[in-house]
Structures are given as structure tokens and as C-alpha cells.
Amino acid sequence: MLASETSCHFAPLGENRATLRNCMAQIGLTKARSLGAIAEAIEQSGGSTTRVFAKAELPIDLLQEPDKLLLLRDQVRLLAFAVEEIGDPALPAKLSSNIGALGLGPLGRRVCAAATLGEAIACAEAETPRLLQTATWTGLAKVDRGSALYGYQITESIDIGRQINEVLALGYLLDVVRYFMGPGWRPERAIVTGATLPARSEIEAALDCEVAFGGPTAGLILPADCLKTVNPTPYRLIEDPDARPMPIYGDFAACVEHLLLLGMHAERPSIARVSGRLGMSRRSLQRRLTEERVTFAEIQQRVLLGKAKEMLAGSDLSINQMAFELGYSDPAHFSRAFQNWVGVPPSTWRRARKDPDPARSQCGFRLHDSSRTSSRNMCSETSDNST
Secondary structure, eight states, rough: OOTTTOOOOOOBHHHHHHHHHHTTTOEEEEEEEHHHHHHHHHHHTOOOHHHHHHHTTGGGGGGTTOOOEHHHHHHHHHHHHHHHHHTTHHHHHHHHHHHGGGGGGGGHHHHTOOBBBHHHHHHHHHHHHHHHHSSSSEEEEEEEEEEEEEEEESSSSOOSSHHHHHHHHHHHHHHHHHHOOTTTTTOOOOEOOSSSOOHHHHHHHHHTTTTEEEEESSSEEEGGGGGBBBBBOOEEEOOOTTTTSSSTTTOHHHHHHHHHHHHHTTTTHHHHHHHTTTTTHHHHHHHHHHHHOOOOHHHHHOOOHHHHHHHHHHHOOOOHHHHTTTTOOHHHHHHHHHHHHHOOOOHHHHHHHHHOOOHTTTOOOOOOOOOHHHHHHHHHHGGGGOO
């Protein structure tokens, strides 16, 4: 059969259609833990990690913060730029094949602890949005004529790197199945979307299986009987403190907040920049936030206050240095804004944190209830950052 003649128009199983519909409305977030392997591959090939991260508009400091959340589309873009940097279209297949399912951290360990392959796939579908990334679907698609599709799909609109990310996913899907079926197992066929597949032979060599393109959903076609295969070496699952859940699924305000936190590595992101990173207009972003009864200024205030408290409590930076780090051109503006939020100047708050005696330290400061006033003050002092 020709590569473009996949002819396997699998539809999701009925019970999974609702999951897919819910995913379609989400903006994807993922953990930064996979960025280290990408950076290592770039360096080993003689490329520039700094240049690739700059192209993707991501701070290179993320390599030291594997549990930091970033936009899924940004990780996909980073991988696409890494492929371009080192000139190796098979890089995604090599990465996932080398890392394997267990390299996915808490998610991989849970999947490899399942009793059967079918239960492992069900676990991956349920736990991926909680432990690894949102706005993606992975699970079992329609079983037909004795075959099944173990599928993967990014459910948000992403223009750059979609097929590259699917090739990356195929390596993880294959490793899950091979954990149960043995390292020599091959699917009837692996499928990616798209009209062509650059470097197909190199990708097939890295994955050790045939890869077709042109399908409606990426994934592996396998005999349905494989789903009953018992786990030969169940992973011994212990309580994992690293298995922290993702933000509340579908919470758009949380997504904006994480994007603001990520942007604080460089400079305070404006509403125009945040809306651009989310692929929507400024008005659309404001409308979505209004639906959740919050404003961009309120989220920005919450992020700035959290970062300010973190710096005051955990660093020796001067107030002037902190103001600069938080995007204020004038330290007096920062001190005034902080006092509006908490009720005391930042220097007083810092002394209170260091003094364990509540009678002397004036503990009990809290954010003012008049958030509209403090938000307005903060915005008026940094109007160049809100346009």
C-alpha cells in the first residue's frame, strides 16, 4: 500500500468523543521537563541552544525549572526550530525513542504499572491532561475488523511543528506498547497527519517500524487482541511527590497567569504580547477573562505581588533591584504599588518576614479588598506595559 493511502478513517470511540470535544476548547499547557533532552540533542549536534530558544521566544532558564508550565505550542515550536537548527528531521523520533515512556516521569510510571496494555492506554488518556500536558488527546480509537488505533492528537490550533510533534509522540506510544509486547514488536503501521513526511526512511529507522502519512489522526494501528496483553514486568509504583496536577482543566485565567509568570524571566509581558502568544486578539482575551469574572490587570497584579513577596522573602536584592526585575522604571512606583496591595512598604514587609515575633513584626498584612483601586494604580504607573 502506498504511504499516502492510509485509508484508515478511524473515529474516536463513542465514550471518547466528549473528551475530544472538551479538549478542543482548551489552550495547551505542558511541563518544561522535556526541554532538557531537546537542548542536549542540539548541543551534541553542534547547534546553538541559545539561538533555538530565542527563536521560540522562550527563556533558556526553563532548563533549570522542569516543573515550570509553558504553552504547548511553544514547546512544539521549539522542537521545530531544533530540527531546523541541526538539520535532522528524524530528531523527534530519536528523542522519544531514547527517552521512552518511563522518561515521561509520573505519567510514564503510572502507565507502565498498569495490569494490561488496554488499561495502560486508558491510564494515559485519563492522566495525560493532569500530569503532563493539556489540549492533547491520547487513547484508544475505533476498533474495527480486528484492529485498533492507539492515537494521539493535539486538539488546539497549532500551525508550526504539528507533524514533528506527532513523530515525537509516536516514539512514546511505541515504547508503551513494547513495554508490554517486547522490544521487537512492530505495529501494522504507524500514521502521522499531513500530505508528506520529510526524511521518512530516517524516521522509520529511528522508530523501527513503517510510518504512513495522510491519516486523520496520528497513532499506531495494532491488532485489537494486543490490548489484553498482561504486563510482564509491572512498574512498582510508589507515592510520587513529583506527580503534581496541572492547573484546573479549562481555566483560561490560570493559563494567562502561567504565561505572565513565564514572561517574567525577561520582561513583564503586556496584554498585547500575551494575547499574541495565545493566538487571539486583545479584545478576545479580555472577553474570555470577563467570562471568568477577572481582568488582565487583576491577574497581572496577583503575579507581580507573588513575585515581589518571593523576592523579598528569599533574596538579598535591594528594593531598587527588585523594582527593576519586576518591570518598574521607578522604584518609588513599585514601593507605592506594593503598599497599595499589602498595606505596608516592601521594606517593612521584608522585616516582618524575618522577625518571628508577631508583636514586633506587624504580621498579618493582606492584599487589599479594593483590588480595582490597586489594579488601576499599578496600570497607571506602568501603562507602557499594558498596551
